[in-house]
Amino acid sequence: MSALVEIREVSKAFGGVQAVTRVSLDVTKGEIVSVIGPNGAGKTTVLNMVSGFYHPDTGRIALESRDVTDLAPSRIAELGVARTFQNIALFRGMTVLDNLMLGRHVHMKSGVLSSFLYWGLAQKEEVRHRRRVEDIIDFLKIQDLRTRPTGSLAYGLQKRVELGRALALDPKVLLLDEPMGGMNQEEKEDMARFILDVNEEWGTTIILIEHDMGVVMDISDRVAVLDMGQKIAEGTPDEVRANPAVIKAYLGEPKASAKEARRG
């Protein structure tokens, strides 16, 4: 069976900085794959190329065997790729409910006029979408937040709402950029459970970037490690944990050589 997401030898440079160099990664349907690596390793850039925010300089990206390398982000979203951001990107003045309804946008067919009149099909459509959004609200246990403006919510809850908005797209692939960044232990555990439940209940394929190794090792089927824009390891959590190259990238070289490196 071919992979749901195929990333083939993609490279990306920003001016003189080579952010990503010939990275390949295949993600099979239903998997949870984590991308880890030190700061500046190019993790977010890879995610941005999958979601169409950046286009790779070389290499190809395919979704369900279809080449999506040069498609616009909106087209890729329509094909079923949803994402959350490292720095929460919600409409702060809008309610939780409205943010989630907005996530349904790609599925809405009614035009401006029929929506304005809110009659017939447009009304039916709205009800259908609202039902789906209510499922997500129930799923994420944010019933009490429906009418709260997202800007007034605690950070951990904003992250949860952002996950909800991504889910509202009914994505095949969910890209999560540091879903647990800045959270306390309890919030992290909640988020980890939501991610597992999304994967389990809807079979959504998940690619996530995360710094908390405990969480990554717990919930991932596979882990890919980036360092200096290159993939240095890939495998099950156990394999990656034991990989000397990974240990080196994270902990650095033994002391003597670290000093040498600084001198050089």
Added chain:
Amino acid sequence: MAELATLPRLLLRNARELRTRAAIREKDRGIWQSYSWEDYHAQVRDFALGLAALGFKRGDRLSVIGDNRPRLYWAQVAAQCLGGVSVPVYQDSIAKELAFVWNHADVSVIVAEDQEQIDKVLGLREQLSTLRYVIYDDPRGMLHYKHDWLKSFADVQALGREFGKTHGGYFDAAIEQGKADDLAFVCYTSGTTGNPKGAMITHANALETAKMAMSAEEFRVDDDYLAYLPMAWVGDAFYTLVMSLVVGFACNCPESPETVQRDLRELGPTLILAPPRIWENMLTAVQVKGADAPPLKRWVFDRFRGAAERAEILRSEGKPIPLGLRLAIALGEFFVYGPVRDQLGLRRARWALTGGAPLGPDTFRFFRSIGVNLKQVYGSTETTGLVSLQPSREANPTTAGRPCPGIEVKIADRGEVLVRSAGVFRGYLKNEEATREVIDPQGWFHTGDAGFIDPRGHLVIIDRAKDVGALADGTPFAPQFVENKLKFSPFIREAVAFGDQKPFVTAMIAIDMSTVGNWAERRSLAYTSYMDLSQKPEVRALIREEIRKCNETLPEAGKVRRFLLLTKDLEADDAEMTRTRKVRRRYVAEKYTPVTDAFYGGRDEVELATTITYEDGRQATLQSRVRVEDVEEAAVRG
């Protein structure tokens, strides 16, 4: 009446006579979903037959754990239909307590709300020798839980429908066998000492108490009741299951514990039962909103609130209300009282009850003055939740009301309140000795509360009888009496008073994080945590002032002389309080011996090592030095 001697028979009657009238609703996906009595009956029947197919027999015990959900109520009635007993448990209990209760009650089936509760059961599975099946309501996240003893509610109902096809008439025959003296519930009381005790309540207890409630208070078939209090509490079993089945009114389950306030507003229930804390929170919410309102609105609100409270005081004293004031009240109803009641979800409430602990007189007066028929009720698990109730015209903040018709109340030596009625429970499960201690040969139940009957015939409760002691000079000392006065301060969340066999009264105070925090913020007083906030000199001064105010209402010998602010709130998880938030006095006295030593040893500081127990049983220790303060001496200084 013999025909309606058990709860399941009432269900059959309701399904026959009330049919499509709403029996129970739950808010799901943001919408109130309604189930009629016919639906209720069908759901209970299918589940009961499913239980029967799994081998559930007469006398077996079924436990429910979770938030208030229709399926958990149906499960309880289904068990009773088969002659079984319902054992609801507190979902926030620590694992050790849960294991004790489930084992002690020989529970064979547990119905849990969701994965979170199921995980608790799974963690204890090895220790539960009598447990045979675990059933869950919400299937979310349960995909990978595969055990043949673990089933979904829907699976059991499907099983029941199959079973029903081959066993025609089984359900009705099982109900037919039920007798009034069969056990209906075992409700565990979170005793202030030792392990919880299981109070055995029969169908007769429940239905007789229902009769008394109906003769003391008006219930209507079209009433709406919000079921949001813990299912393990006898009050919830009594109102949501018993009274609803007897009267036929609709119970409504909120969407989640966090949405109760909003759901209350949407629903506008006609009957409300709430512990003092909820009323206090509502009043705080009104005051905060009032303070944030524009000046004109605030002025209008304050004026009409004042008028209403003046009128309420006159009314309670039986004096006539002057015409001008009456006019103001009529206007206020339109501009202020009605809208405020509406905001709080109390607009349709015909009566509202508070019980379990005393409610501050100011809070009580506020709700009555804006037109909420708030009244005090007194009862206990052992009396199926009801002893006395205030008639609407005699509501007041100090008494526990008039004993309901059919309930005998008398005061024994040392002031203990004794109760005799058909509602008095049968005894504690597997604990003859404890039963003999509380029910005497003449059938009087010893409540353990000290109190007296006032000239009007109202019962007044002062304290737990065993806690009433005496100061060193012989002056009687009722700690709870002092504590309740202290707790009427919005800044004080919990208080523990000492004084038995001591020269004077002292108190440990746990501040209310939200009100004191708010107070500190308004004074630009920075703080990081409860511990930090509680030890600020400014906060100590604030509490000292509150205690001084409270002292004005106490007799000279009973005034609080010294106090200390605890670095953490008292918690049920730390075994300092019961689940219903009553102080476990003996345990606390032992745990805080250094504090009492410092109080009476005249020291100004005490080293506190506080052990905190997390919900999963882990423990942590906090070390801190805490100041002991004098109430009056400092007043001279500052």
